[in-house]
Amino acid sequence: MLHYVPVGRYPFGVTLSPDEKTAYVVNVGMFEYSPLKSLNEQDLKATGADFATTAYGSKEMRDGFKNDKLEVPGLGDPNAPESFSVWAVDVAANKPQVTHKIKTGFLVGEKIEGIPAVGGAGPNSVVATEQFVYVSNGNNDCVSVIDPKQGKVVQNIFLKPMPQLARYRGVIPFGLALSPDKKRLYVAESGINAVAVIDLSRSDTFSKSVTSTARVIGHLPVGWFPSKLAV
Numbered sequence: 147m148l149h150y151v152p153v154g155r156y157p158f159g160v161t162l163s164p165d166e167k168t169a170y171v172v173n174v175g176m177f178e179y180s181p182l183k184s185l186n187e188q189d190l191k192a193t194g195a196d197f198a199t200t201a202y203g204s205k206e207m208r209d210g211f212k213n214d215k216l217e218v219p220g221l222g223d224p225n226a227p228e229s230f231s232v233w234a235v236d237v238a239a240n241k242p243q244v245t246h247k248i249k250t251g252f253l254v255g256e257k258i259e260g261i262p263a264v265g266g267a268g269p270n271s272v273v274a275t276e277q278f279v280y281v282s283n284g285n286n287d288c289v290s291v292i293d294p295k296q297g298k299v300v301q302n303i304f305l306k307p308m309p310q311l312a313r314y315r316g317v318i319p320f321g322l323a324l325s326p327d328k329k330r331l332y333v334a335e336s337g338i339n340a341v342a343v344i345d346l347s348r349s350d351t352f353s354k355s356v357t358s359t360a361r362v363i364g365h366l367p368v369g370w371f372p373s374k375l376a377v
Contacts, residue, residue, distance in 0.1 A: 151235050151242050154228040159271045163279075167238040168245070168294065170279050172269045176229045176254075183217035202264075203255075224254040230266035232281055232292065246297030250290035251283035259313075271322045273331070275346070278358055280331055282319035289319060289333060289344070291358040301358040305335060305342050307365050323375035331360070334372040341366040341375065 156175025162168070186193040199218045200207040210220030227247040234246040251267025252258055268285035278300075279292040291301040305317045318337035324330070333342040343364045 149242050151244065153233045153235070153244065154231050154247070159269075161272045161274050161279075162237075163274050163294065164276050167236065168274075169235045169237050169242075170272050170274060170294075171233045171235060172272045172281060173228060173231050173233065174268060174270050174284075176224050176266055177221040178228070179221070180219050183219055184212075184215070224266060225249070230269060232269060232272060232279070232290075234294065234297065246294075248292055248297055248299065250281050250292070250299055251286035251288065251302070270320055273322045273324050275324065275328045278346075280322060282322050282333060284318050284320060284336075287315055287317040287319065289322070289331070291360060293358075301360065303344060303360050303362065305333065305362060307335075307338060307340065321372070321374035323377045325377050332375050332377065334375050335365065336371045336373055338365075339368055339370055339372065341368055341372060 153171045154173030154175070155178050156173060157171050158174040159172035161170050182195065184193055195216060199216065208220050208222060210218050230249065230251065232248045232250055233244050235242055236245050250269045252263045254264070254266050255262050265285050267283040269281045270284050271282045273280050279294050281290045281292065283290060287305050289303040289305070290299045291303065292298065293300045305319055306312045307317070316337040317335045319333045320336045321334035323332045329345070329347040331344040331346055333344065335342055342362055343366065344360050345363045346360050
């Protein structure tokens with residue numbers, strides 16, 4: 147072990163850039179939990195809580211509270227940089243360090259079709275080409291495209307298998323794999339037992355800026371709950 151680099155909550159997926167100078171870490175967790183401040187490990191029954199201490203999204207959940215029996219620490223902002231994010235780590239430096247913290251998908255509370263999102267994006271898998279980094283958002287049924295030079299999302303590729311199902315959710319994009327020529331991206335769609343095929347060859351370069359115009363060109367039916375891929 148040469149170095150430890152703190153990243154976000156529940157790091158779940160990781161990949162290297164093609165030049166192996168940057169590692170991209172996907173953080174799938176929302177909160178960092180800690181024990182009740184009033185907890186006595188020698189008397190868990192009397193000092194613990196036998197019920198949910200706060201309602202999700204409440205002020206008490208964010209800030210914590212204290213009463214005559216319990217002292218509950220707050221969980222903070224569900225949209226903190228540490229939650230549901232992709233962190234870029236410069237691994238070529240003598241001391242590796244985080245260079246970008248990128249939120250993908252939709253934020254908690256962001257209105258989607260007029261309804262506030264309850265959960266976060268649930269990013270889980272990541273792959274990288276020379277131009278872009280692709281991240282599957284399991285809770286948002288889309289793949290985010292990151293421009294690594296800008297350190298921000300430049301496109302969301304939505305996975306809608308057919309127009310009749312466009313208003314429904316549950317595709318659950320999970321694993322990702324690039325074709326050897328990096329012209330296609332394959333996405334394991336766990337919720338619909340399929341693999342999405344995304345054409346990456348349409349990316350356009352204009353002077354110093356790069357624009358992603360990736361698009362879904364089809365879905366391949368496969369077995370139950372596909373989660374990982376290899377090409």
